[in-house]
Amino acid sequence: MPKLVYSQDHCRKAWMEAEDGELLAAVCRDDELALDELIRRKTQPLLQLALRVLGDLEEAKDVVQMAFVKIWENRHRFDPRWSPNTWIYRIATNLAIDHLRSRRRRERNAEPIQYHLRRAEDGWARRSSAGLDQREIMGIFHELAAGLTEKQRLVFLLREVEGLSSRDVASIAGCRESTVRNHLFNARKYLRQELLRRYPEYAGAHQGRAQEAPEG
């Protein structure tokens, strides 16, 4: 049906220029093409966030897929007064945290062994931070972030790495802005201390610990 194909392409192009709010409003009206465009637009940021929370690409893909499914199934619960991005991020982060919890339960006993295997693999080689590749940074983050609470990890990633505002982070994490600031302060402090303790070679040029107070 050439006419239908043309019509679909036309709609797809129209949705590509739409804002997130309009797109989500169309999803609420059961528009599957709008969902397709939402997936096209949000796969990268959600996959990035899920990957940083979970540290495993395949698990992150599963979580993002499930997030889009949940968005579709819960589309009628979306209130247009809410920020679309915050709502979408909240669904994805909740799923990622749930996934992390279930994985932690499974791996609780194996964790010390895996930790030692990873360290043996690294060979305790002394490297400079300039030579670190992205995979190594990600690996170090996941090792250190295991000592953070779920909220601290989430707040650090959303605020520091993804660059979202404190207000948006508070909405996504379901807490007050002052709590976000506290989580962020504690997360930074812990990561700083642990990086210096476990990987002093990466922070070799560090001349003094940054003094900071919680934001605000």
Added chain:
Amino acid sequence: MSRFEDKTCPDWKRLAVERGQAGGSAAWGEAREHLRACPHCRQEAIAVDPSLLFVAMAPVEVTEDEVHAMQQAVAQSLRRRSAGWEPGARDAVRGPRWRWLWSRSRSRARAPWLRVAATVALLVGFLALRGGEVSPRHDPLPEGVDSRLAGEASDLAPAERGLLPVELLEEGNEARLYHLAAPDLAVVMVFDETLPF
């Protein structure tokens, strides 16, 4: 000339202080992007604050093919769920009209009286069923079984009642000793009414 005097590289000491105070400035946003691209800045930034190492994590790249695969996977998953082949299909199948019946928040909201009602219903049902069984059915007991055990035996299921041979081993002034025997079961019971329970 210090690298910080170069216009392209930010002053990380100053930025680290700004980040600690506000963290949301436009300058900080630009610096984050710069940090990801500039390996020299990474060393300087980490020297100021080691936690900046993780701010330098580069964005994840997603190809068009991966996006297309995600669209396909979501569409397939929704089809499976609406066909009931995957768990959690209720919302997708029933649509908004029925959703309130299954909403978790709603079920939580009506939980107090619902719990009480469910408990009462279960209790009434259980008592009704027990009521039907209260009047003992006097099935013939196996030979050699003491008739005084009829009361105790009536508590057993009919099938068990017919199968368990019970014999009175000893009878004293204050205690009775019974023995229930079956191919895979042997029970000895002592009834002493003088014991202080």
